[in-house]
Amino acid sequence: QVQMVESGGGLVQAGGSLTLSCSASGLVFVNRAMGWFRQAPGKEREGVACISWSGSFTAYIDSVKGRFTISRDNTNNTLYLRMNSLKPDDTAMYYCAADPRMKNPNACLGVSAGRKPDFTYWGQGTQVTVSS
Numbered sequence: 001q002v003q004m005v006e007s008g009g010g011l012v013q014a015g016g017s018l019t020l021s022c023s024a025s026g027l028v029f030v031n032r033a034m035g036w037f038r039q040a041p042g043k044e045r046e047g048v049a050c051i052s053w054s055g056s057f058t059a060y061i062d063s064v065k066g067r068f069t070i071s072r073d074n075t076n077n078t079l080y081l082r083m084n085s086l087k088p089d090d091t092a093m094y095y096c097a098a099d100p101r102m103k104n105p106n107a108c109l110g111v112s113a114g115r116k117p118d119f120t121y122w123g124q125g126t127q128v129t130v131s132s
Contacts, residue, residue, distance in 0.1 A: 001010070001025050001026050001097075002024075002025070002026040002063065002121045003023075003024070003025045003123075004022055004023070004024050004096050004097065004098065004121055004122060004123035005022065005023045005024075005099050005123055005124070006020060006021070006095065006096050006123045006124065006126040007020070007021050007022075007023075007126055008020040008021050008095065008126060009094060009126030009127045009128045009129075010127075010128070010129070011129045011130075011131065012045045012086055012128075012129070012130055013053030013130070013131050014086060014087055014088055014130055014131065014132050015085060015086065016086050016102045016130070017082070017083060017084045017086065017128070018083045018086065018128060019080060019081065019082045019083070020032070020036065020080065020083070020094055020096075020126060020128075021055050021078055021079070021080055021095060021098030022036075022041040022078065022081075022123060023076075023077065023078050024077045024078070024096075024098060024121075025035075026077065027098060027121060028087050028102060028103070028119065029043055029072075029077040029098070030041045030074040030077075031102040032053050032099045032101075032102055032104075033050060033051065033052050033053050033098075033099040033104055033108055033119075034050070034051050034053075034072060034096065034097070034098055034099070034119075035047055035048075035050040035051070035070075035096070035099075035107075035108070035111075035117050035119055036047065036048045036068075036070060036071075036079070036081045036092045036094060036095070036097075037094070037095045037097060037099070037116070038090075038093065038123075038128075039049045039092055039093050039094070040091060040092040040093075041115075042067060042079050042127035043092075045065075045095070045130040046061065046062055046114075046116060047096070047111050047114075047115065047116040047117050048059070048060065048064055048068065048081070049061075049068055049069075049070035049081060049111070050066065050070065050072045050107065050108035050111045050117055051071065051072055051079070051108065052105075052107060052108055053099070053102070053103055053104065053107070054064070054071075055071070055072050055074070057108055058070050058108070059108045059109075059110075059111035059112050060111065060112060061111065061112065061114060062070050062112065062127070063089070064083075064090075064128055066081065067084050067085045067086075068081060068082065068083050068084070069081070069082040069084075070082075079087075079096050081094070081096075082097075083108075083128070086130045087130060088131070088132045089130075090128060090130050091128060091129050091130050093125040093128075094125060094126050094127075094128050095122055095123055095124075095125045096117035096122075096123050097117070097120070097122045097123070098119055098120075098121040099117065099118075099120075099122055100119070100120045100121065104106075107119075112113050126128045
């Protein structure tokens with residue numbers, strides 16, 4: 001059974017930082033692209049950041065470029081999202097997700113242009129709230 005468990009969310013003032021973690025089990029983590037998504041109240045879920053299965057390629061939506069960094073630890077099956085210079089617009093529920101396909105070379109293409117990766121293994125989310 002696949003399990004994705006996010007943690008690290010919380011309440012932070014604008015300009016602050018948080019690091020989200022996602023612990024994955026029940027799947028071959030090392031061969032799958034991974035992503036972070038977010039959904040704010042009344043808005044559609046959007047893809048925020050994506051990392052290839054090898055870790056050599058990352059992609060971000062424009063609104064977080066230069067502020068967020070996605071990374072992975074394949075030894076511990078953990079995905080991270082370091083978020084700096086947080087803004088109130090970053091307030092949302094954040095989810096991690098995994099590509100159902102292994103070693104997919106195109107998993108993260110188009111994320112910077114707003115394409116939402118077609119990932120199917122989802123966690124329950126962790127809430128990030130940024131106060132002004």
